[in-house]
Amino acid sequence: MKAIIIEAFGDPEVMKIAEVERPVPAADEILVKIYAASVNPADYIIRRGGNEGLKPLLKLPMGLGIDGAGMVEAVGGEVTRFKKGDRVYGVPNYLDGSYTEYLAAKSNQFARMPQTLNFNEAASLPACARMAWNGMVEKAKVRPGQRVLVHGAAGGIGNLALQFAKACGAYVIGTASAYNADFLRELGADEVIDYNTRKFEAVVSDMDVVFNATPTTSVDEALRLRSVPxxxxxxxFVCTHGVWPSEEFKSLLAAKNATVAMAGVDIDHYKCLTEVARLVDAGKVKPVISRIYPWEQAAMAHRDIESKHVRGKIVLEIRKAD
Known part of the structure; x- marks a missing residue:
């Protein structure tokens, strides 16, 4: 089979489509025939050599991609919730890579994809949906009538966090550029703040939830401190980055009897993705795709996402639907 691999860290050109051995699913795994994979910031971070937390885990050669959608090709002997032919979406085993024709993954990392979506649309969801769902629904426990502020609301995680909050009945305010204002209103935002012309802390108050989905992997402590008032x-306050806020920030929150939570911790992928599929099929949530690239153009897709101005998701089409 073919897969995109890297044999050295660096620019997008280090990605190559190569022949690799087709995996065999273990007893608790499924083998998925991948039709599409989404492109996430984690992909180019890994391609460049990783951050401090990832560096010790990266071993060349390796694949890329942290989520995808496809069809179950085979199941391990202990798997009971899937059968061959099921259309599924989810995440591979950690760092195995989803830019591939086939992948083996734990069965609890996948769920049946929304019936109303095609493979490209379904592939755009898992990595971001698990973060947005875990942070907004499971950690923040958003309820009807609450006020929610989403930083970076037009991005892959942010637009889903906004949609989940609306599905829960909240009043949602999103920060974004003026270019994305109408887009966010179409997704259900009650208000949109152009971060280039207005400071959010000057125009909003009394937020039950502040969800930080800004498209950056650096610690934006200034944004966190500005959010306290x-x-x-x-x-x-819900974080979506892998570094905890400072003690100063946590102390300021504690003074208001407020708390901070990290999205992405202790996720039940099967439960989360099953619930997301239900909302999608009910018409309450929709995937947002900026562009679909054939996987031969993975380098172009990486340059696109590295601009950090992508609306929604970028998807790599691995193969055409049958």
Missing amino acids: VIKEGGI
């Missing part, structure tokens, strides 16, 4: 007593 807008959080109401007993509110919550």
Whole structure:
């Protein structure tokens, strides 16, 4: 089979389509015939050599891609929830890579994809949906009538966090560029703040939830500190980056009886993706795709996402649907 691999860290050109051995699923795994994979910031971070947390885990040669959609080709002897032919979406085993024709993964990392979506659309969801769902629904526990502020609301995680909050009945305010204002209103945003012309802390207050989905992997401590005054007593700030906020930030929140939570911790992927599929099929949530590239153009897709100005997701089409 073929897969995109890297034999050295560096620019997008290090990605090559190569012949590799087709995996055999273990007893608790499924073998998925991949039709599409999404492109995430984690992909180019890994391609460049990783951050401090990832560096010790990266071993060349390796694949790329952290989510995808396809059809079950085979199941391990202990797997009971899937059968051959099921259309599924989810995440591979850690760092195995989803830019591939076939992948083996734990069965609890996948779920049946929404019936109303094609493979490209379904592939755009898993990595971001698990973060947005875990942070907004499971950690923040958003309820009807609450006020929610989403930083970076037009990005892959942000637009889903906004949609999940609306599906829960919240009043949602999103920060984004003016270019994305109408787009966010179409997704259900009650208000949109252009971060280039207005400071959010000057125009919003009494937020039950502040969800930080800004498209950066650096620690934006300034944004966190600026968010403290807008959080109401007993509110919550949700992070989507892998570095905890400072002690100063946590102390300021504690003074307001507010808390901070990290999205992406202790995720039940099967449960999360099953619930997301239900909302999609009910018409309450929709995938947002910026562009679909054939996987032969993976380098172009990486340059696109590295611009950090992508609306929604970029998808690599691995093969055409049958």
